[in-house]
Amino acid sequence: MGEAVELHAGERTVRLSSPDKIYFPESGYTKWDVAQYYLAVGDGITRALRDRPTTLERFPEGIGGESFFQKRVPKNLPDWIPTARIAFPSGRTADEMCPTETAAVLWAANLGCLTFHPWPVRRDRPEHPDELRIDLDPQPGTDFADAVRTAHELHALLDEHGLRGWPKTSGGRGLHVYVPIEPRWTFTEVRRAAIAVGRELQRRMPDRVTTAWWKEERGEKIFVDYNQTARDRTIACAYSVRPRPHAPVSAPLTWDELDEADPREFDIATMPVRFAELGDVHADMDDHAFGLESLLELAERDERDHGMGDMPYPPDYPKMPGEPKRVAPSRAKHEDA
Numbered sequence: 001m002g003e004a005v006e007l008h009a010g011e012r013t014v015r016l017s018s019p020d021k022i023y024f025p026e027s028g029y030t031k032w033d034v035a036q037y038y039l040a041v042g043d044g045i046t047r048a049l050r051d052r053p054t055t056l057e058r059f060p061e062g063i064g065g066e067s068f069f070q071k072r073v074p075k076n077l078p079d080w081i082p083t084a085r086i087a088f089p090s091g092r093t094a095d096e097m098c099p100t101e102t103a104a105v106l107w108a109a110n111l112g113c114l115t116f117h118p119w120p121v122r123r124d125r126p127e128h129p130d131e132l133r134i135d136l137d138p139q140p141g142t143d144f145a146d147a148v149r150t151a152h153e154l155h156a157l158l159d160e161h162g163l164r165g166w167p168k169t170s171g172g173r174g175l176h177v178y179v180p181i182e183p184r185w186t187f188t189e190v191r192r193a194a195i196a197v198g199r200e201l202q203r204r205m206p207d208r209v210t211t212a213w214w215k216e217e218r219g220e221k222i223f224v225d226y227n228q229t230a231r232d233r234t235i236a237c238a239y240s241v242r243p244r245p246h247a248p249v250s251a252p253l254t255w256d257e258l259d260e261a262d263p264r265e266f267d268i269a270t271m272p273v274r275f276a277e278l279g280d281v282h283a284d285m286d287d288h289a290f291g292l293e294s295l296l297e298l299a300e301r302d303e304r305d306h307g308m309g310d311m312p313y314p315p316d317y318p319k320m321p322g323e324p325k326r327v328a329p330s331r332a333k334h335e336d337a
Helices: 031-040 042-049 102-110 144-160 187-204 255-260 271-278 293-306 329-336
Strands: 005-009 012-016 022-024 054-058 068-070 083-087 093-097 113-118 131-138 166-169 175-180 222-224
Touching (some): 005 102, 022 031, 031 042, 031 271, 042 102, 042 113, 054 093, 102 113, 131 187
Antiparallel strands (some): 005 012
């Protein structure tokens, strides 16, 4: 596997063990290749992770081996990597690492972390999200081009509400759009805003968009996954490597690039070239913080005028106030028969 090497990031030196270990058998990329990738895009991924409690998706033996999500701080965390205590829906708590520099990303990569899943909060305000994340998830029979069409309608919707979003590829067929917000609302309120966005998109594109939580009801449409804004639900951050054979990455984009973008073209070999040329195209995101008042007014109108209340939470959540029956429609019909 090769002798350990030292990598330098800023003023830090990070030890990389077994640099020759194959992480992507099909393409031949190694742990060293992953580390060099994260060094090349260091400013970008550090911006995406800075001060955010972060879950690590680890593949110690590469993508062909076992993997796991590590929410609690790994053993032997260096004292220069800060942490924050977060609370799960169950009420249990955990301390998670909060990267503030590229060296922290490299340290996690040495543990086999390929994908970083930051919470939409900062460590000084762990109960108040500062990002509204809209996940456009293609269902079977749809593809990235369908997600792009939905994203353009989302762009127009956000404009109408005085909001601005920053799009990125998921690293697969989907798209994520982030809206930086003031950290004044709870997870429940931010989720309510995401539901309102999804329902409005569904009204505008009824043949292309769905908010149906149950897969049996979605059809060949783009699913607006509103539950990605629920507490303890996270999205792979910008520049994260995804565990697929060609080592794709979640690529930040501009709105003007969407129509020509091909998510398969963004990987650990091509993204450093793009980053060297363009830098972080989402670098200005932290310069903005929008309000959710307009979207929450939309949610209120849905509830008042259309009788649209809350929607189901993920199955591992405790039953939430006002939540409808958490059972698939086909099963509910069977039980009622």
